[in-house]
Amino acid sequence: MPLTDYDSATCSIARTARILGDRWSVLVVRDLFNGVRRFDALQQHLGVARDVLTKRLALLVDEGIVERRPYRPAGERARHEYVLTAAGRDLRTVMVALMDWGDAHRPGEDGPPMSLRHRECGAEIHTHLTCAAGHDIAPATRAELVPLAGARLAGTQA
Amino acid sequence: MPLTDYDSATCSIARTARILGDRWSVLVVRDLFNGVRRFDALQQHLGVARDVLTKRLALLVDEGIVERRPYRPAGERARHEYVLTAAGRDLRTVMVALMDWGDAHRPGEDGPPMSLRHRECGAEIHTHLTCAAGHDIAPATRAELVPLAGARLAGTQA
């Protein structure tokens, strides 16, 4: 059975892309990883429209990727901060994969702008593809997509 | 210097997201990986509007991720097919990272829909984060972002 007979939306890539597949969501998550936590700081740094940021944050909270948490800086009134949940922190692999591709294929005139380092040893962090048997998967390596129990045929409602 | 002083757009994640940060681009690339090559096949499988698919494919061709290649099936007239370039194939790590996250956090009722296998040994393929010194980077591991030569301060034109 050809893969196109399976429903396009019932796919982990499609499910993830429904959340991150937008110009801003990815950048919001990136900034949250980098410790930006407040609405105005995100808005100014990203240059995103305020209403759009409101909607993106609400979506990410809905999806369990971000937590909206009240806090009170000493001597100030209570505010909210946005922090990644455990599920959100699991997106780091996705972020690093995007960064690796950009570094390799869109480096800019003076080379890549940032380097992600392991805090303990200072070495650069990158993504790798490996199979469960331990083989390294080079870009040219052939892979095979196998349908599992969660697969749905196109045109059927899950 | 806080990271927010650096320009948000001068970032490999931002550069990659400008191309893939859209509901359809990611899915188009996914289907191209899976061997779907023709306009109508893509359009029907994804359920995307035809004009949007035209624009996405044009963007991906512009960005050097997809090649529009004429070909002639035996006994038919000449057509076009869309195939990934080397740069496009390098996006596999991104795709697998998205898939891994979806499998872990949005598996659906009956578990993940698909499994990606190494064709030679049959074992599942996943992404891993490692540092250049060989340490495995767990989700909780602290990392540090270091500005390089390509970095730009916010508000400056590159």
Place this chain on the structure above:
DNA sequence: GCATCTGAGTTGGAGATACAAACTCAGCCG
């Protein structure tokens, strides 16, 4: 006690995108 500032949104209107459906166009098929 009142005016002001600031962080965090909400609202409103102009412009850009997305969508679905209809239309075009070229070549093959009977």
Place this chain on the structure above:
DNA sequence: CGGCTGAGTTTGTATCTCCAACTCAGATGC
């Protein structure tokens, strides 16, 4: 010749994005 098919293009409506202005609540200044 008339119809079919693959690959778009066009068109009109619905939705989303953007920007700017407005709101609101608590701290701050006087």
